[in-house]
Amino acid sequence: MSSIRFDAVNKTFGGGQIKALEDIDLDIADKEFMAIVGPSGCGKTTCLRLAAGFEFPSSGRVLVGNSEVTQPGPDRAVVFQQFALFPWKTVAENIELGLRNKNVPRAERRARVAEAVGMIGLDGYEGAYPHQLSGGMQQRVAIARAYVLDPQVLLMDEPFGALDAQTRVVMQEELVRLARRNPRTVLFITHGVEEAVYLADRVAIMTRRPGRIKEIVDVKSVREADHWEKCARIEDVMDRESFIHLRTHIWRSLREEKNGAEH
Amino acid sequence: MPLRRRSVIGLTTLALLAALWFLATSVTGMISPGRFPTPGDTWTAAVQASVRGYGDATLLIHVLQSLKLVALGFAVSILVGVPLGLLMGTSLTAEALLNPVFMLLRPIPPLAWIPLAILWFGLGDTAKIMVIFFAAFVPSVINTHAGVRQIDRPLIEAARMLGTPRWRFIGEVVVPGAAPMIFTGLRLSLQASWTTLVAAELVGALAGLGHLLNLAQQDLYPGMILVGMIAVAIFGALTTALLGAVERRTVTWVRTAGEPA
Amino acid sequence: MIGTLDPARRLMLGAIGLVGFLGLWALVAASGLVGKAFLPGPLDVAARLVALLHTSFAGGTLLVHLGSSLQRFTAGYALAALVGVPLGLLMGRFRLLDDIVSPIFDALRFIAPIAWVPFAALWFGTGFGGPVLIIFSGAFPPCLLNAYRGARQVDARYIEAAEMLGTPSHRLILEVLLPASVPSIVAGLRIGAGLGWQSLVGAELIVASTGVGYMMVQAQSGVSTATVMVGMVAIGLVGVLIDVALRTVEARIHRRLGRA
Numbered sequence: 140m141s142s143i144r145f146d147a148v149n150k151t152f153g154g155g156q157i158k159a160l161e162d163i164d165l166d167i168a169d170k171e172f173m174a175i176v177g178p179s180g181c182g183k184t185t186c187l188r189l190a191a192g193f194e195f196p197s198s199g200r201v202l203v204g205n206s207e208v209t210q211p212g213p214d215r216a217v218v219f220q221q222f223a224l225f226p227w228k229t230v231a232e233n234i235e236l237g238l239r240n241k242n243v244p245r246a247e248r249r250a251r252v253a254e255a256v257g258m259i260g261l262d263g264y265e266g267a268y269p270h271q272l273s274g275g276m277q278q279r280v281a282i283a284r285a286y287v288l289d290p291q292v293l294l295m296d297e298p299f300g301a302l303d304a305q306t307r308v309v310m311q312e313e314l315v316r317l318a319r320r321n322p323r324t325v326l327f328i329t330h331g332v333e334e335a336v337y338l339a340d341r342v343a344i345m346t347r348r349p350g351r352i353k354e355i356v357d358v359k360s361v362r363e364a365d366h367w368e369k370c371a372r373i374e375d376v377m378d379r380e381s382f383i384h385l386r387t388h389i390w391r392s393l394r395e396e397k398n399g400a401e402h
Numbered sequence: 403m404p405l406r407r408r409s410v411i412g413l414t415t416l417a418l419l420a421a422l423w424f425l426a427t428s429v430t431g432m433i434s435p436g437r438f439p440t441p442g443d444t445w446t447a448a449v450q451a452s453v454r455g456y457g458d459a460t461l462l463i464h465v466l467q468s469l470k471l472v473a474l475g476f477a478v479s480i481l482v483g484v485p486l487g488l489l490m491g492t493s494l495t496a497e498a499l500l501n502p503v504f505m506l507l508r509p510i511p512p513l514a515w516i517p518l519a520i521l522w523f524g525l526g527d528t529a530k531i532m533v534i535f536f537a538a539f540v541p542s543v544i545n546t547h548a549g550v551r552q553i554d555r556p557l558i559e560a561a562r563m564l565g566t567p568r569w570r571f572i573g574e575v576v577v578p579g580a581a582p583m584i585f586t587g588l589r590l591s592l593q594a595s596w597t598t599l600v601a602a603e604l605v606g607a608l609a610g611l612g613h614l615l616n617l618a619q620q621d622l623y624p625g626m627i628l629v630g631m632i633a634v635a636i637f638g639a640l641t642t643a644l645l646g647a648v649e650r651r652t653v654t655w656v657r658t659a660g661e662p663a
Numbered sequence: 664m665i666g667t668l669d670p671a672r673r674l675m676l677g678a679i680g681l682v683g684f685l686g687l688w689a690l691v692a693a694s695g696l697v698g699k700a701f702l703p704g705p706l707d708v709a710a711r712l713v714a715l716l717h718t719s720f721a722g723g724t725l726l727v728h729l730g731s732s733l734q735r736f737t738a739g740y741a742l743a744a745l746v747g748v749p750l751g752l753l754m755g756r757f758r759l760l761d762d763i764v765s766p767i768f769d770a771l772r773f774i775a776p777i778a779w780v781p782f783a784a785l786w787f788g789t790g791f792g793g794p795v796l797i798i799f800s801g802a803f804p805p806c807l808l809n810a811y812r813g814a815r816q817v818d819a820r821y822i823e824a825a826e827m828l829g830t831p832s833h834r835l836i837l838e839v840l841l842p843a844s845v846p847s848i849v850a851g852l853r854i855g856a857g858l859g860w861q862s863l864v865g866a867e868l869i870v871a872s873t874g875v876g877y878m879m880v881q882a883q884s885g886v887s888t889a890t891v892m893v894g895m896v897a898i899g900l901v902g903v904l905i906d907v908a909l910r911t912v913e914a915r916i917h918r919r920l921g922r923a
Binding site for chain 3: 415419498596
């Protein structure tokens with residue numbers, strides 16, 4: 140019921156000068172985790188911004204649930220690449236703002252914020268300001284701020300791009316745990332192929348500009364057939380034949396795009 | 403350690419300068435007392451102004467008069483300027499409508515309003531407040547406006563994504579986001595308030611530090627001129643320090659300089 | 664902040680704003696609510712501006728007054744730049760000089776330029792020297808501060824590289840510090856010009872017997888509001904011209920240095 144649907148979407152910038160997206164048709168099912176990968180500048184972030192309601196298609200429609208996206212809102216929580224935490228609000232205040240906007244009563248707010256803080260393992264940091272936290276901790280707060288709204292749809296724009304490699308791995312594992320416990324419809328933008336394969340049910344590969352959907356790879360059936368969920372850690376998953384096969388397939392597909400760009 | 407070295411050298415310099423002043427005026431008379439006062443003259447003038455008064459009032463009265471006008475003019479200009487800057491920053495229509503008018507008025511230096519203010523309101527307090535207003539209002543508007551414009555776009559999008567209603571958006575996102583720039587504007591406004599007040603009082607006034615300076619100039623009384631200048635500097639510095647203290651208590655979240663954004 | 668307006672709409676709103684402002688002014692002036700002597704309309708001011716181009720007021724036409732203002736400005740501003748920029752660079756290079764000058768500078772900085780007027784008049788008279796000192800005291804701080812900051816912000820590696828190559832001090836200042844801090848210096852020169860021009864107007868209001876400021880004070884005591892407003896317009900216009908000229912220089916320098 141909260142699927143995301145891109146219906147023949149075109150997007151141009153600069154008064155039609157720059158073609159960012161061309162004929163995007165993409166269906167993301169309810170509670171499905173969809174990752175989009177593509178060369179930089181291919182318009183994958185634009186897809187997310189269209190779903191979020193920060194931008195609007197030049198032609199075609201973007202539907203969430205069954206209604207067209209007309210503005211941003213807490214039903215489609217966004218996790219930004221640069222975290223976008225309010226520097227003047229504490230961890231708890233950042234997480235609480237969306238609930239206040241929804242007029243959730245104070246007692247319930249407090250309980251939900253406490254729960255969210257516990258979920259991301261930041262107990263004791265409720266009163267800290269973002270600049271007092273490490274990058275990984277800030278990103279966890281940003282994720283909690285989105286999760287606490289209990290949104291039908293989560294939009295994540297390279298959420299781990301700004302983190303160092305070790306923190307990123309920890310966050311990826313955490314996200315998988317969260318997504319299993321509390322599945323949501325997720326649109327996840329990344330340029331990390333391994334990250335996409337590890338996290339997503341399906342991976343959409345985009346061409347370089349003007350961005351089109353080149354191919355959609357089904358990860359979920361492979362994952363379930365090969366029982367990735369039995370692996371506790373990301374490196375165990377990455378060791379599996381099936382994972383390597385998918386990753387290499389996507390790599391190759393992307394590589395063609397990059398080589399194409401050089402000619 | 404480097405800080406200590408700095409302050410030792412600084413204090414030494416200032417002490418040497420004071421000694422040089424004493425030497426050049428009182429001891430050798432190299433600088434004639436008609437051009438620059440001796441430390442003794444200055445002390446006498448300060449005592450005279452404080453105890454017996456100069457220009458129909460004691461120094462304290464002059465100081466209070468100037469402080470009162472600076473406070474009033476500054477308050478009026480930021481009460482108008484900051485909200486106007488917020489409006490121009492948050493509403494494209496308001497910005498497009500008001501910006502050209504602003505561009506038209508902005509090049510007129512604050513001090514150039516003085517004759518008009520005297521023409522309209524005479525030598526009393528109203529004219530001074532009007533001049534301070536015109537001088538101090540501009541930096542508040544410009545910096546508030548720029549501050550709102552400089553708020554990180556993702557922060558604004560995050561607020562919209564969270565469904566923040568307009569007034570909460572302005573109160574909890576726009577104002578704190580622009581706060582460092584707003585304070586920059588306030589500091590400039592305060593400086594402009596002092597400058598224009600002193601100038602306006604020099605042009606014509608019945609009391610105040612500028613009036614004292616003006617009389618001292620006409621009486622060719624260098625000691626009193628120096629007393630007036632020192633008083634202007636001290637109270638200018640004190641009010642600036644007060645504003646700085648308010649800023650430090652208000653904007654507590656800003657990372658220390660040098661840390662990456 | 665959220666999105667942009669399309670240019671046509673923006674232009675139209677801007678025009679409405681300007682016309683509204685001038686219209687309101689004209690309306691209040693024409694209504695007689697305020698005596699015409701105290702609030703002439705925009706057209707009266709424009710007419711007065713044209714008239715002042717060829718008729719004399721307070722000892723000269725508008726252009727004569729502007730000329731003597733600009734003469735003072737040029738002298739005071741040049742002095743501020745010629746003293747401020749080298750001193751700032753030297754302070755940025757030599758810590759001892761920095762430690763000596765900074766406290767004096769900090770102590771003097773709190774004195775508003777305009778508060779120097781009495782001493783300026785006493786020392787250098789009210790004709791030329793006095794106002795020049797006031798412009799100097801207005802324009803000097805940004806000239807010095809920006810050169811100082813520019814020199815301090817120069818990448819330490821450049822200095823180390825120059826020192827490693829055995830560059831003597833004067834050459835290091837002229838060939839490393841100066842070029843590297845040019846953008847900051849030019850910005851300071853621009854700010855200084857604005858402040859200097861403002862201070863000049865203030866000085867002329869108080870002490871002077873020519874210049875636009877003097878013309879305005881004379882008009883004020885003669886209750887010629889239109890002349891006062893012409894003075895404001897002229898000061899604003901010249902201020903803008905000075906700023907535009909320096910901005911052009913700044914842009915050209917930035918382009919030469921490859922930082923658009």
